[in-house]
Amino acid sequence: MTAVIYVVGGILSVAAVLAVYRAVRGPSILDRVLALDVIVAIIGAALVLNMVVNQHLDNLVLLVAVSLIGFIGSVTVARFVTDRK
């Protein structure tokens, strides 16, 4: 089980690094919003992993809050994208 947890943590870290690369490089702001959405999903996955490892349920509220923040953030940014390049 311990090895599985390290493998899952490693995979999540690699995915987060790739998403950060796209957030830095992204040609438009919408690409950056998309990459940050993926980072928010990875953070939620890491919260669940933390709950599984330490056998507690404290992070469930944080999980809902994180997905709410991701939703509000991406909708707000998409609302204010203009045509200027």
Added chain:
Amino acid sequence: MVDVVVSVLLIGGALMSLAAGIGLVRFPDLLSRMHAATKPQVLGLLLFLLALAVDSRSWALVPLLVLCWVFQLLTSPVSAHMVGRAGYRTRHLRRDLLTLDELDDVVAHAAGDPAHPGSRRSPDAPVERDDDAS
């Protein structure tokens, strides 16, 4: 036995995140990146929450996890729709990669005869490019 199921679910969910990361880096334009980016938001979260439910070994947690997942299921299509529409309006897509653009006909129809009052105009059609994207 439970540990094996939990391990498979956790690794599956993590691979969804990895697929999203690779897709974000490798895919050529906004719309195909959106296709990759929605995997960890719905399926990855489902796998992780299933792992948590199996690991807790009780049914008491399940309604809370279902609520969490349904909330994500309701909000992620809305944000994806907003991002996709903003990308279409501001032309952040590569037209040579599209096989079919159904909205193009509506836009051309609405722009073609603006004087015709009875012309069908989709409320989604981006007629004026510099409006406030409401």
